[in-house]
Amino acid sequence: METSPQPPVEAPTIAFHHRVIVASVLAVFTIIGLFGNTLVIFSVITTKKLRTVTNILVVNLAFADNLACSFLPFQIAGLLSQTGRYPIPEIICAIVAGVGFTSVCCSASTLVAIGFVRWYVITRSIRGHQGLNTPKNIAKVVLIIWTVSLALMNIPPALGVGTFGYYRYYGLCTLSDSNPLAYVNILFQGTVIITAIVLTLTFYGLILRHVLQHNKQFRDKFADDKATGSSSAEAQKNMASPSTSQDSRSPMIKAINQKEIEITKNVFIVVCLFMICFVGSSVNFVIPGASLATVYGYMILMANSVVNPIIYGLKHPNFQEAFKRILCRRRRPLERVSN
Template sequence: MEASPQSPVEAPTIAFHHRVIVASVLAVFTIIGLFGNTLVIVAVITTKKLRTVTNILVVNLAFADNLACSSLPFQIAGLLSQTGRYPIPEIVCAIVGGVGFTSVCCSASTLVAIGFVRWYVITRSIRGQQGLNTPKNIAKVVLIIWMESVALMIIPPVLGVGTLGYYKYYGLCTLTDTNPLAYVNVVFQSAVIITALVLTFTFYGLILRHILQHNKQFRDKFADDKATGSSSAEAQKKNASSSTSQDSSPPMIKAINQKEIEITKNVFIVVCLFMICYVGSSVNFVIPGASLSTLYGYVITMSNSVVNPIIYGLKHPNFREAFKRILCRRRRPLERVSN
């Protein structure tokens, strides 16, 4: 039915130039994200140093980010549509919206699992593959994460809480504005992600408390040794032997492997960036009503799928070395062909 000039029924849309800007940024994200996350996966597979239990979860995180980046070209198609409809069959748009939520939920759940593994390894002084810290157990965790993420994406729409499809105002494949319960679904999704972030920060808080307690015990131990007579030869010999044991198989804080702490710091940076990218933009999604800031907030959310490989390249020496080796290996055949 056509709308009359006196009583227009056509839903408003965000100005086309804003959608072009967002589409352009998403196109860049697609290229960088697919390249960077694929590089992370290849690096872990081909580099022996990177084949650790924690990096199984890092690969899962990269795969989820790759999935999100793979859906961006379909979002770009919707953003650039000027017909008021999705240019590809609507079912594709619904799938793209579902993939977007699934990847974000999977990323958040994977960060919880990484935080738990870091806490378990450091507080239990785990060396190598022991207890829960084995590839088989972590593979089970990865399977559970994907099952949970898919279920949380499917169940609400099946129950009528929100409908996945084309949101004309934004030009995005997400929850449509035709279902009155769409806002409930948005709040539910946000609650899932925020709960995951709270759990993640809880594990890192426990890690920090554990390290601080061991630091205090370490300082108190050597303060007591010094007070009981560090000037005597026997005390000096005792201090020397304790210093030697500190370097070889040391107690207290040295029992916490420094390498494990560095890995934990790097992963914590990933967690913080995820929080900044998601929480900062999710406020716009939770507040009722449509706004231009929500569209740009979506860009901030999707940027999280791009930054993780950059962090690994800058902060993790083993990843940095693996990236250089992989890229140089690909460059040499091209140089030979040109010569």
Template sequence: MEASTKSPVEAPTIAFLHRVIVASVLAVLTIVGLFGNALVIFSVITTKKLRTVTNMLVVNLAFADILTCFSLAFQIAGLLSQTGRYPIPEFICAIVAGVTATSVCCSVSNLVAIGFVRWYVITRSIRGHQGLNTPRNIAKVVLIIWMESIALMIIPPALGVGTFGYYRYYGLCSLSETNPLAFVNFIFQGAVIITALILTLVFYGLILRHVLQHNKQFRDKFADDKATGSSSAEAQKKNASSSTSQDSSQPMIKAINQKEIEITKNVFIVVCIFMICFVAQGVNSIDTGAGLSTLYGVMIMMANSVVNPIIYGLKHPNFQEAFKSILCRRHRPLERVSN
């Protein structure tokens, strides 16, 4: 990442073919991401049943991802430039780099916050607006996320640690290679991403452990109740009900096991997609050597802004119904979407 002494035209860059490939993928991500995240926001606004406290974070996540997707159009312009310069005034590239950094940080922080809130609600058996799970408190969380994201974008460059601009080697609006301390900022960004990854893994792991323990306790209690009922003095009077209970025990146990499997799958999908999209770029940010892996790592990281509506939208039954209602233009009130 050392600054080149050659003129912009002669400065080395990644092969144009690879930049075209990445630009083409980003173009698709831009269209799909803008549509998907806008659909999530519109669904929450127009569907009464989706106006929940947790969905405040989902909307905030979708808004951050929209900013990321919107900035991709300007990144494509830089990728396709063959002059060694950004084709639009470079101060726009600096703004795009700052907005991208802020929105990506906000998106990552939102994923951590959603994991934390879900852990808090599930492990404490919160029902309704209690404790942290109130609109005012979640609004404070959203405000803190944006303040943190903006601060992490502004403070390092203000201290001279990195400068936003056009990175000629990659053809991206990012931290410019002309600043000798840019690598420090890259390492810092990588540390933030990896820390967020670890926290997300921890919260979803705690959720999974809690659910498995809860289901184990339920099975143990069911077994104890069954043993107690069979040895009680009133066993003869309850032969019919005991027989019914025994007949239904296997389906109940099967249903519990199936629930564990489904929860495990959902958590596994969330964690794996998060890891795929962010861990590569997190490692690349710490290993500051320039190469194709960094360029494609950025592309994969940006893809997270597209898959989030799938993870937090299409996997949710209420969002599925709302999406169908909007896309199919059904003439029934969306407020009737059931839980």
């Protein structure tokens, strides 16, 4: 007795409504990221105040994030596919995966470079173009960043350690599940990103420690000068008004404390957003097995390409001024046409 052929069993995939949620968020990221990063690049090009050595790295960061955002629509196409295949030729999916990994690595490396340059300039009290802080040297750093990022993210798949392609379960262009060495590649990439996180946090921690120590020395010197330089005068004044000395000194101490609070707050914001975007997704990627959290982890990772213009743009007064000037200049012609 012949048995009827069994229908092929379909491979499991993430529920479509989860894909729609992630695709919708990525669409928003695409619009905001392209707008914000392009605004940062255009601001540096058109504003003389922003043509600094450090902003060469900021532009490189914005360019890498723009590249990541510009390829998100191709990821959205894969997420919304219900056929189990990538709706565009799969070579495009492989390119999207390669560009995505490269841009993320470049973004992380650029953040490390920005932290290093800020630490170098602040701790050595450098003003102007000195030492490493020259356009030529920073341009070399940018070239090294892109070369290393391309090598680290693309050479392993080219050697067979993982394969770029369409991961059907997630609906994403990433490392294909058909290659048994894909997990080795994921571990390697996770190590690279976590190393970038540690280095970035180290440089910002060194900056914070240096500033706090500098402020403490200034505070101590101010107190010593007040105690030795005007001890006799203060004694006479305190006889008449004991609170005069304390009142004259308190505004300076309060100003220093406020400065420490603002520095701590800004570094804390940078650290927290960096940790949220990279650590959460990286830890999830190195855990064996497929899970729903991975696709949401990818969404969080891509949020880094959106928040960077906010951290390095909107928190900077010169960028704020440039943003207002550019946006207002575009708005005025539209108002004239409407009138």
